[in-house]
Amino acid sequence: MSTPIQIGIIGTGYVGLVSGSCFAELGFNVICGDVIPEKVDMINNGIPPIFENGLKDLLSNLLEKGRIRATLDTAEVVSNSDVIFICTGTPSREDGSIDLKYIESATIDIAKALKGIDSYKTIVVKSTVVPGTTTNFVKPLLEKHSGKIAGEDFGLGMNPEFLKEGLAIKDFKNPDHIVIGAIDDRSYNMIAEIYKSFTCPIKNVNPSTAEMIKYATNAFLATKISFINEIANMSEKMGADIDAVAEGIGADQRISEKFLRPGVGFGGSCFPKDVKALAATAKSLGIGAKTLDTSIAVNKLQPLRAVELLEQLIDIKDKRIALLGLAFKPETDDMREAPSIIIADALLQKGAKVSGYDPVAKETAVMMMPKGTEFCDSVAELLRDADAAILVTEWKEFITLSLDDFVNMKSKVVVDGRRVLDWQKLSDSGMKIKVLGNPN
Ligand SMILES: NC(=O)c1ccc[n+]([C@@H]2O[C@H](COP(=O)([O-])OP(=O)(O)OC[C@H]3O[C@@H](n4cnc5c(N)ncnc54)[C@H](O)[C@@H]3O)[C@@H](O)[C@H]2O)c1
Structure with a gap:
């Protein structure tokens, strides 16, 4: 391509802002659109609206170089971009099915903008x-509201994102593979051009296949977690050492050791909603x-295992239970479908x-934890006078907790829902501790 590709991003959440920033770091000019004025202002002032390691420095740097900016105006994004990535949320409806309302509104806005533009643009669902959404939902909407024809007047493709929150920038820059599901060669070439500096394999598939690869990946990983959680629950009763079991099965290369850590269940913005959808x-x-x-059903019950273990140690009525960690996993402020919510509710x-x-998740937790939950600003404040604690999220600062940290609790009772504490040492020093997955 003679002139550098201009990239547009619609939806500046975890995926949109990270992708946009990483594309800008690769040298592209990026313009991001969102419907929330506060988010747009924050981005233009170098403050990411979400917590993601390294994102603040990256964004400030890119703003200084004039490589990225944000706007509320989708038409401005479309007119200033060659390739426009749709990165809006795709939440679940009550029945678990996918809610496409944000995809729909973003697509209609893009289509309306396309109507008045003569140049060829490629729209990419990220x-x-x-499966089927890009071809059967996005394409007709784009054609209807733009009056143009996909494959003739504009390009269209699907390019799923595999990043993990907490490691999003690293993941985006070092993917295992890139999947492009384009409706035709021209669209494929346009999208592939953006990724030409990546050394990983690029898979050229049809849009429905690209969509299914993403869903099947998340469904498989979620199922792997539910599987190891069930094995941990059994090991607890059968006297097996779950760490050795996980290591043992993980050593088999057909299985791999990844996603075999037992705990209080998976959460976040992807696994639960994607498996359900x-x-x-x-x-x-x-x-x-x-x-x-079954994977969903097992995961629904798993957070309650922490409560069950706690009740084996104390009568919890009227007791103050301290939750160590609220985000669905460490290194993120994302509280969507966090096991802490189910645990707090049950307690x-x-x-x-x-x-x-x-x-980091206090601000989002205040909005999402059940009414009645109190929030503390440090481990010391949380544990002071608490009757018991449950370790819910394996933040680094919790892994190294020692007896000194628990010393001001009213009674030294702990459930380790993530198997990260030095439980032998803590129990040797007189604490009552139950570890999810450990034999009683
Ligand atoms: N979060 C992850 O780790 C992750 C990883 C891979 C894929 N995904 C997928 O990527 C998508 C986005 O996820 P996310 O976590 O970034 O979502 P998010 O909710 O954090 O961000 C979505 C953004 O889109 C904006 N938006 C909504 N409607 C809009 C419109 N019409 N025009 C412009 N902006 C609009 C919202 O204001 C919000 O800022 C989802 O489909 C998700 O499943 C997420």
């Missing part, structure tokens, strides 16, 4: 959407997806008082 789609097609249904329903501390 959001996670059920794929299962709901299968159901709507009359196929059903029993493995996925409150059983008459306990709940307080929580998270190194």
Whole structure:
């Protein structure tokens, strides 16, 4: 290409802002659109609206170089870009199926902008959407509202994102593979051009295949977690050492050791909603997806295992239970579908008082934790006079907690829901401790 490709991003959340910033770092000029004025202002002032390691420095640097900016105006994004990535959220509906309302509004806005533009643009769905969405939902909407024809007047493709929150920038820059599902060669070439500096394999597939690769990846990983959690629950009762079991099966290269850490269940903005959406789609097609249904069912119960273990140690009614960690995983402020919410809910329903501390997620937790939860600003404040603690999220600062940190608790009772504390040492020093997955 003679002139550098200009990139547009619609939706500046975890995926959009990280992708946009990383594309800008690669040398592209990037313009990001969002519907929330505060987010746009924050981005233009160098403050990421989300917590992601390294993003603040990267964004400030890119703003200084004039490589990235944000706007509320989708038409401005479209007119200033050659390739426009749709990165809006795709939440679940009540029945688990995918809610495409943000994809729909973003697509219509893009289409309306396309109407008045003569040059060829390529629209790329980066959001996670059920197979068929790009072809059967996005394409007709674009054509209807622009009056143009996909493949003739504009390009279209699907390019799923595999980054993990907490490691998003690193993941974006070092993917295992890049998947491009374009409607034709011209669209494919345009998208592939953006990734030409990447050394990993690039898969050229059709849009539905690209969409399914993303769903199947998340469904498989989520199922792997539910599987190891069930094995941990069994090991607890059968006297097996779950760490050795996980290591043992993980050593088999057909399985791999990744995603074999037992805990209080998976959460976040992807696994729960994506597994549910794929299962709901299968159901709507009359196929059903029993493995996925089970993976979700196991995961719903898993946070409650922490409460069950705590009740084996103390009567929790009227006691103050301290939750160490609230975000769905460390290194993020994302509280979507966090196990801490289910744990707090169950504790409150059983008459306990709940307080929580998270190194970065307090602001989002205040909006999402059940009513009645109290929030603390440090481990010391959280544990002071607490009757018991549950380690919910394996933040680094919790892994190194020692007896000194628990010394001001009213009673030294701890449940380790992530198997990261030095439980032998803590129990040798007189603490009552239960570890999810350890034999009683
Ligand atoms: N978060 C992850 O780790 C991750 C990883 C891979 C894929 N995904 C997928 O990527 C998609 C985005 O996820 P996310 O976590 O970044 O979502 P998010 O909710 O953090 O961000 C979405 C953004 O889109 C904006 N938006 C909504 N409607 C808009 C419109 N019409 N025009 C412009 N902006 C609009 C919202 O204001 C928000 O800022 C989802 O489909 C998700 O499943 C997420």
